[in-house]
Amino acid sequence: MSSPILEMKGISKRFPGVIALDSVDLEVYPGEIVALSGENGAGKSTLMKILGGVYQPDAGQMRIDGQEVVIRSVSDAISRGIGFIHQELNVLDNLNIGENVFLGREPLWGWPLRLVDRRKIHAQTETYLKRLGLDVPSETPLRNLSLAQQQMVEIAKSLSLDARILIMDEPTSSLTLTETERLLEVTKDLRAHGVSIIYISHRLGEIQELADRVVVLRDGRNAGSLAREEINHDNIVKLMVGRDLNHFYEHPQTAPQPPCVEVQNLRTRRYPHTAVSFDIRKGEVLGFAGLVGAGRSEVAQAIFGVDAPLSGTVRLEGESIKISSPQDAIAHGIYLVPEDRRNSGLILEVPIRENITLPALSRYAAAGLIEYDKEEKVAAEMCRKLNIKAPSIEARAGNLSGGNQQKVVLAKWLSLDPKVLIFDEPTRGIDVGAKAEIYQLMRRLAESGVAIMMISSDMEEILGESDRVGVMHEGRLTGILERDQCSEEAIMRLAVGKQ
Amino acid sequence: MRKELGTFALLVVLCIVVAVLNPRFLSPANLQNMARLIGMYGIFSIGSGIVIITGGIDLSVGSIFALLGVLLSIMLTEWHVPGALAVTAVIAVTTGLGLLHGLLVTKVRIQPFIVTLCGLLFYRGLARFIAGDETKGFGSGGFEALRNLATGSLFYIPMPFILMIIIGVVMWVVLHRSVYGRYLYAVGRNEVAARYSGINSPAIIASAYVLSGLLAGVAGVVLAFYTNSISPSSHGNFYELYGIAAAVLGGCSLRGGEGSVIGIIIGAALLQVLQNLVNLLGIPSSLNFAVMGAVILLGVIADQLLQRRSVAK
Secondary structure, eight states, rough: HHHSSSEEEEEEEEEETEEEEEEEEEEEOTTTTEEEOOOOTHHHHHHHHTTTSSOOSSEEEETTTTTTOOSHHHHHHHHHHHHEOOOSSOOOSBBBHHHHHHTTOOOOOOSOOEOOHHHHHHHHHHHHHHHTTSSSSSTTBBBGGOHHHHHHHHHHHHHHHHHHHEEEESTTOOOOOOOOOOHHHHHHHHHHOOOOEEEEOOOHHHHHHHHHHHHETTEEEEEEEEGGGOHHHHHHHHHHSSOOOOOSOOOOOHHHOOOOEEEEEEEEESSEEEEEEEEEEOOOEEEEEOOTTHHHHHHHHHHSSOOHHHHHHHEEEEEEOOOOOHHHHHHTEEEOOSSOOOIIITTSSSSSHHHHHGGGGGGGGEEEOOOHHHHHHHHHHHHHTTTTTOOOSSSSSGSHHHHHHHHHHHHHHHHOOSSSEESSTTTTTTOOOHHHHHHHHHHHHHHTEEEEEEESOHHHHHHHHHHHHEEEEOOOOEEEEGGHHHHHHHHHHHHHHOO | OOOHHHHHHHHHHHHHHHHHHOOGGGGGHHHHHHHHHHHHHHHHHHHEEEEEEEETTOOOOHHHHHHHHHHHHOOOOOOOOOHHHHHHHHHHHHHHHHHHHHHEEEEETOOHHHHHHHHHHHHHHHHHHTTTTEEEOOSSSSHHHHHHHHHHHEEEEEEEHHHHHHHHHHHHHHHHHHHHHHHHHHHHHHHHHHHHOOOOOOHHHHHHHHHHHHHHHHHHHHHHHHHHHEEETTTTTTTHHHHHHHHHHTOTTTTTOOOOOHHHHHHHHHHHHHHHHHHHTTTTGGHHHHOOOHHHHHHHHHHHHHHHHHHHH
């Protein structure tokens, strides 16, 4: 085999109180897709940030094309042909595609006026877009593009920088199924053109499809690697958690119960011309599948009162209720675990304790003054019950891993008594271990009689966790499938609008 | 707490420097006069700080002082309204104006800067119109009880300072120990997450402007009797900026969600010591603002540098 384009040897990195990386090795060969796996906190991001010039390692060497290199800064990394597609997109939505691609290094003309050469920008950008199969003009403003298209723009930017090593960090976490397919094709095409790709994803299906090799990190060390033919779900999970995971998908077995919530003719602001009706039974998980933008989150937000519905009725245990704000929903025991937990679910800068008790603070107060011992007791109890891993209840929510953050959001609601719990993308960006815990919790809640609505774009999750599956397409509920009718094909047919 | 300590250290250092350079700094008359001013500025600075904690800003305070002073003077000297009633009425007016700001910010969704900037212009104009652009006042006699509130002392402690301590204690409990206070900080940190947690964030935000109006009303009454003459075109000029400066010096972030009552009071005290320093050290009083600006800037730079060092460690 040819010699590696990138060698990282014995990389160590220490942060105050934690050893993030302990002598980690990584090799990448030309034209190879290496999947970098591991639970959150395993050190993947730190390793990639060292490669991308964001952090400096405390020890270890890096070689590119066999030459020892020191990467001092992000621009250093770029000039050595390392491209980094971050999970959060780094594009400016007030500029157009070409301006984004050439941001900061615009070709100039008309010396000495130094004007931006728009024609050159757009001509070059179009060639990259064509290569990536993105069929929009380079003058399109970024805000008119979908998330998937914006991501393609980021990739185009890396291509224009002659990246030979491309780091992709959770590139598909907010894409729909078809967009994901498209991205995977593009990734394979880049490989065929000799680009080496380091691919980070929690979605094991994608890794299986793409990777030539999987390198797994655990607790800041190399846990092992898998060659192409060894790559499968079980092997990866085993290396990631260092143990076998039973109960990964528990299959529900419940007798039909009376409906807990009945939603009738609900119309949301986004889709004012389509009304949605469904019910959720006591003790069931009603999955909500569909493409991103199908209107699932809007239905959830209407029921929770964040964005009050235009019309429609909601009946809870047979009684009609009026919800025009989250306060109303909460008063009735209807809670939402929102999609965007870092912005809507949590206040990142304040302690876990304050986050957990926020929705029901007056329960831990007398005459409007907070009773701190009560508050602390409840917060500590919830942390223990949900197995939230944190130094203490005073740790900032923002310092926790994604899985633990999600558990804090859940703790907010479980400290009250939920009747209806709506999950919007409950495990997005969460590692396997925490995922399994959240599924178990969901199941336990359902068994205790809570009605659960679970919106998810993860097909495995929908199939594995739902008792019934509602499918939406452009604001319409195109069907509700019973458990025995559920299959990937059946759901996809409804999701694209075929009956 | 760290930021408050830093400002407090700066305050102590400044006091020592001024006291060494001019021992008159420590004379009872000087200390008393300074405490009086700290009290007056402290009261409305707490209001400005509360609005800043919600992520907003209140620029209307100075003009509210002018409007309040003119109204109070007319009520007392021309209409002969009983003192208690007149004071209650003007404080009700300023509180109402605070509510109006709050509703414009939360219901009409205009940016706080714009709402209160318009207030700054409008109330100043209104005050000048009502007064016919003439200086109003309270004369040299009468209204002893009210005058005492501004110029009197209790056991050598100036009344405004005592008033500030009482208000400060109450607001400390409200901000740092009550459910309402927790909501205020939550809304300032992340309004979306607060809403998703069932907090009525518009009501909380509006209430901050109400509190600011209320405290501006109280401070405005004291200020009116302290100056005893209200020239509607200059009375209270720039005071909104003193309030904001005190809050920022005291650890409030303009992004919202940060700050404490103690910090704001220390910030207000620091501003007064700076004023005093200019007077006592024989610095031309025209340099007054320049000194204040320079010290605030240096303080903020030092804070940034220290913060960066503690992050790097």
